[in-house]
């Protein structure tokens with residue numbers, strides 16, 4: 431399959447490994463990604479604090495760029511916040527003709543326009559539903575048998591647009607994880623919020639939310655994520671949270687495409703596990719034993 | 730309606746001065762001062778749980794965003810971090826089209842004028858830099874921005890509404 435690819439700002443910098451592993455995994459599975467030419471920021475959770483019109487015009491600019499290329503393909507988005515914003519722009523413009531008109535007047539400043547019909551897809555949706563567990567099971571190089579993996583979905587991939595999974599009890603990662611040979615950790619926090627962008631301005635609140643998530647994941651080997659904000663929030667304050675809660679809550683956090691890519695035998699250049707901020711020694715040790723390919727970054 | 734499903738679904742409610750349910754009652758009663766003297770709506774992470782579950786189908790998350798917009802537009806500064814942070818973000822996007830995290834944070838630090846704020850981000854910044862996940866960019870003020878035309882037109886259209 432061919433997809434437009436909208437990486438979004440985080441994947442350029444702090445979430446490089448998510449970008450690299452997504453591209454490598456899709457290539458390995460025989461899919462082609464066409465990066466949206468000249469794409470710009472979706473506005474994240476900031477645009478809506480300034481202007482609703484801006485919060486739709488910023489993502490719509492990217493839908494217009496994809497449309498302008500003349501190719502018809504779904505738009506693949508790995509970041510949940512970007513996915514929500516692009517999806518919301520498409521939704522608002524197709525349902526509110528007044529909004530579509532205003533946004534197009536703004537876009538016309540750059541000789542762009544968007545006439546509707548974009549299919550915005552989260553990476554997890556594409557992996558679970560276009561591809562499914564079959565190719566993982568068929569291409570398995572390093573079985574993750576013995577590892578217990580926690581599926582963490584977060585919010586904005588699931589809500590408010592429940593396009594591809596149950597927004598309260600999501601399951602779409604289960605079959606993918608099981609296909610690697612790992613077991614799926616049974617827990618209740620898969621759809622709970624990590625605080626997202628509030629980590630910058632409301633740290634105490636965020637630490638509480640993350641602590642509840644890490645607490646419920648205790649006993650597993652790693653948490654798999656599908657969003658750069660979830661990943662960062664779960665990664666960065668584990669020591670402080672362990673102290674806060676009075677028990678060790680350190681756990682490895684990996685992006686889902688890193689985990690799947692590893693099991694399919696992608697080399698470190700296509701995984702970049704060395705860039706992750708939270709990998710325990712025992713976890714990297716076990717991966718190394720499974721493959722001998724991973725240079726354990728430790729921490 | 731005051732069923733409290735929003736409050737029960739909200740991970741932030743425990744730290745809010747007014748729970749979402751109380752806040753909606755205050756909105757209905759037009760208690761503008763009390764609402765904007767609180768920081769309740771700035772604690773909304775846009776997780777959309779309340780919107781998903783609201784038995785009346787009310788767009789609660791979008792309403793939280795609308796309160797943030799009013800607070801910014803009318804200059805309420807009860808919350809000293811939120812408005813400067815989102816402004817720094819949007820200014821960075823206007824200028825470069827894409828967020829440069831270090832540049833955006835530098836703008837934010839300049840705006841909050843509290844040295845404790847940048848210091849608290851040093852450990853994370855070091856970790857990111859050590860892994861080549863953060864390039865250092867100092868904010869460029871003035872000059873043309875990549876998205877100037879789009880921003881200007883949006884503001885013009887908003888003003889004309």
Ligand code: SF4
Nearest residue numbers: 739773774776777779
């Ligand atoms: S969207 Fe905001 S108000 Fe609603 S449940 Fe989530 S954090 Fe609470």
